[in-house]
Amino acid sequence: MKPPLFSYHDPRTTADVVGLLTSLDNAKLLAGGQSLMPMLAMRYVLPDHIVDLNRVDGLSYIRERNGALEIGAMTRQRDIEFSGLVRRLCPLLHEAIAQVGHRQTRNRGTLGGSLCHLDPAAELVAVAAALDAKVAVIGKGGARSVDFSAFPVAYMTPALELDELVIGVTLPCWPAGHGSAFVEFSRRHGDFAIVSTAALIEEDNNGKVTRASLTLGGMGPAPIRAGEVERALIGEKIEKIEKIEDKRLREICEPLRKLAAIDDIHAPAAYRQQLATVLARRALLKAHARIVARTVS
């Protein structure tokens, strides 16, 4: 359980990181290390070079621009957890991040690291999908922005060239008055979810849904946006469907049972599909309840 031999580099600028990634073979970027370090210890990865991002300047920030949150790739999960700006502009991220690992791992773990590691069940990956995040990438060809829907290209594989790194993430925030909820099922607190759900909804003055985002994590290699359910929700009154014993909401969420799901040691596919329908309903009801609570108070 010791890391293999490697050469260690700790550059101070993103330009130096790109330079190292361009010139070195078999290099691996080290962000918070809360996934890479165990993978090194278990020899799942055998890099010749570790390029440590922890001393690179300017990659840690949380700011608001044009109604979106901009968060630096090396911003610690802890800083996101305790950010008043995040709590105010993006309650979904605030709720989700408390479910990422534990205090000790959030103190080190970063947003960029989690998105690039791309664990299928990672909370932050699901949040990025739910909010249609944009990932800011820099490489020897310059800077570019990647829509999060195109960011996962395969199991735990982000759409990055070998000379590229993620420098920041833009999370478009929903307008004040929206409701959101992040609900997951895991066997123990702090574990990766077996299935997770991120829901965001907006309602008009009559309580009819005007906009919806529903994301399932843990089902496949990357989070799934349930477009069919999102469209079916438009014009519905969640409060009303709740009263008739969820029947309409059950109906709306039923297509989730047909989503492809992975079958592994943690749960069979059918179990994940069942969880998807249940957690989606819970998340939507919770998001709706939060809109109601705000309107009443």
Place this chain on the structure above:
Amino acid sequence: MSETRTIAVTVNGARREETVPVRLTLADFLRHRLALTGTHLGCEHGACGACTVLFDGYSVRSCLMLAVQADGHAIMTVEGIATDAKTLHPLQEAFRDNHGLQCGFCTPGILTTLIELLRDNPDPTEEEVRIGISGNLCRCTGYQNIVIAALDAAKRMRGP
């Protein structure tokens, strides 16, 4: 041949300079180089929390950091919690008085985690304590007396 680097780390208030292999974990650096064996290694892949130390005041798993990453930073291990070798910290006293440990293997990680928790939140609820130590595995106590000890320590540290 293993690549090495010379690092300077402040550990429990004392500056330590050592030349280390770049792949050496912070946990092994503390235990093998500095002989601070209070930091325990249970799983060596970030699951058990036994190796928790404070890195610039924040709890981290020392098996998930490289020693070279600590260059220029301050570490506090369980050996540094009390003011001297003959005195127990109020947190340690509360653990002794409430039977907050049996075999003691997880205790250093739990104490360092709680030092941070009680600093950030001097009057935690039982639930907050349970969530706070959820990253630390204990196989003896069933956590009950650990939680009781943590709440008692909070009371002692807040003072009369």
